[in-house]
Amino acid sequence: MPIIERIHAREVFDSRGWPTVEVEAVCRGGRPARAIVPSGKSTGRAEAVELRDGDSDRLDGSGVRRAVENVRGEIAAALIGNDAGDQQAIDRRLCDLDGTPNKARLGGNAVLGASLACAYAAAEALSVEPVEHFRRLWERLPARSPSSFESPSLGGGPLLPLPMVNMISGGLHAGGNLDFQDFLVLPVGAESYRQALDWTVLVYRRLGRVLDSRGYEGRLVGDEGGYGPKLARNEEALGLLVEAIGAAGLRPGEDVALGIDVAATHFHRDGRYHLAATDGDALTADSMIDLLERWVDEYPIRSIEDPLVEDDWEGWTRLTTRLGGRAQIIGDDLFATNPERLRRGIELAAANAVLVKPNQIGTLSETFETMRLAIDAGWRPIVSARSGETEDATIADLAVAAGAGQIKIGSIVRSERLAKYNQLLRLEERLGDTAAWIGGRVLHRTRD
Numbered sequence: 001m002p003i004i005e006r007i008h009a010r011e012v013f014d015s016r017g018w019p020t021v022e023v024e025a026v027c028r029g030g031r032p033a034r035a036i037v038p039s040g041k042s043t044g045r046a047e048a049v050e051l052r053d054g055d056s057d058r059l060d061g062s063g064v065r066r067a068v069e070n071v072r073g074e075i076a077a078a079l080i081g082n083d084a085g086d087q088q089a090i091d092r093r094l095c096d097l098d099g100t101p102n103k104a105r106l107g108g109n110a111v112l113g114a115s116l117a118c119a120y121a122a123a124e125a126l127s128v129e130p131v132e133h134f135r136r137l138w139e140r141l142p143a144r145s146p147s148s149f150e151s152p153s154l155g156g157g158p159l160l161p162l163p164m165v166n167m168i169s170g171g172l173h174a175g176g177n178l179d180f181q182d183f184l185v186l187p188v189g190a191e192s193y194r195q196a197l198d199w200t201v202l203v204y205r206r207l208g209r210v211l212d213s214r215g216y217e218g219r220l221v222g223d224e225g226g227y228g229p230k231l232a233r234n235e236e237a238l239g240l241l242v243e244a245i246g247a248a249g250l251r252p253g254e255d256v257a258l259g260i261d262v263a264a265t266h267f268h269r270d271g272r273y274h275l276a277a278t279d280g281d282a283l284t285a286d287s288m289i290d291l292l293e294r295w296v297d298e299y300p301i302r303s304i305e306d307p308l309v310e311d312d313w314e315g316w317t318r319l320t321t322r323l324g325g326r327a328q329i330i331g332d333d334l335f336a337t338n339p340e341r342l343r344r345g346i347e348l349a350a351a352n353a354v355l356v357k358p359n360q361i362g363t364l365s366e367t368f369e370t371m372r373l374a375i376d377a378g379w380r381p382i383v384s385a386r387s388g389e390t391e392d393a394t395i396a397d398l399a400v401a402a403g404a405g406q407i408k409i410g411s412i413v414r415s416e417r418l419a420k421y422n423q424l425l426r427l428e429e430r431l432g433d434t435a436a437w438i439g440g441r442v443l444h445r446t447r448d
């Protein structure tokens with residue numbers, strides 16, 4: 001049994017230079033193992049609370065020393081001597097110790113760091129790779145119904161995920177004028193993860209050239225490494241992506257499809273969607289749905305994230321009814337990786353996919369619970385990074401272990417992104433046939 005012997009935490013920095021929590025744990029007979037917590041910028045209201053110091057003397061109050069102290073003190077005291085192999089018990093303990101519904105007391109950053117570090121320490125002590133340990137934890141969750149996806153099914157065995165890769169960044173993540181946050185490519189026709197990455201790299205390079213040739217800045221990038229050009233309209237980004245895919249010798253739609261993360265909450269005020277890049281000025285929910293429907297008609301879009309504000313449940317249901325058969329509709333801010341919110345979304349058919357960010361909910365077990373719930377309902381989980389990231393590659397191992405089928409990491413440059421893409425390359429090589437590639441088939445539904 002991997003008994004926790006020591007837990008330590010320190011403040012380190014993320015890809016935006018913001019302080020974040022790193023936790024180290026050691027189990028009896030094992031070596032120290034660590035996890036680093038990421039940080040979002042376009043955060044949903046329902047997310048676990050990220051505890052920051054708030055005192056303006058140091059780093060404008062952005063420090064996480066209080067969260068670090070919580071790990072070193074209360075959390076370490078509660079976990080030392082416990083079995084790190086029983087992740088559910090560890091995470092229950094963390095939730096009980098915090099005592100709030102959103103980890104507001106100890107901090108979601110403190111709690112997630114501890115939860116993940118314990119999982120890594122258990123893997124070390126048991127002498128198994130993290131992906132294998134995650135796999136065992138995932139398999140302990142009861143599956144409530146047979147998966148409705150074609151074989152190999154989501155959640156049924158390790159899968160190498162289809163990456164959804166940011167090419168053009170806007171919204172809160174870039175200095176340009178685009179309202180929509182991410183314009184992404186999905187290499188749906190690739191025959192392996194490796195090929196998917198090759199194609200994506202090529203499209204990214206061609207897009208840089210296309211931007212330069214049009215007189216746009218093809219070198220400046222946003223927080224996640226996507227280009228951040230000043231375009232006249234959001235829609236222009238879609239045309240440029242189609243052109244870049246063609247310039248890479250690939251077929252738009254068949255080889256490489258498009259996705260968007262609208263992140264609509266961040267330009268929604270007073271019941272309207274306020275678009276600065278003029279695709280229409282202040283849109284109602286229904287005119288936003290009309291706009292997106294026209295785009296789905298005109299461009300090979302297969303995935304739409306956060307198309308409406310995070311509390312318009314009825315609007316989401318209307319949108320999913322209209323577009324859900326043609327594109328996956330992903331709730332990010334809407335669900336905040338929260339099983340309770342996801343349950344409500346499933347009842348209302350408010351989407352058909354959920355973004356899964358461990359730090360939105362705060363423990364590994366609750367992250368798995370959300371994924372299991374989604375798959376059991378015939379929805380797709382997409383494991384996702386945050387805009388503030390680090391060298392921690394946990395989400396790569398998680399996505400493979402749970403058979404999520406898709407991953408969203410940001411763009412294909414910047415080492416905090418490549419830490420995950422490269423880990424997936426290692427896993428592809430190491431796991432061989434035990435980790436299947438279903439690629440773009442993840443977007444087909446076989447449910448009647």
Ligand code: PGA
Nearest residue numbers: 039040041042043386387
């Ligand atoms: P965030 O962005 O990490 O800033 O929330 C990522 C996303 O919205 O998908």
Ligand code: ZN
Nearest residue numbers: 261305306332
């Ligand atoms: Zn999002």
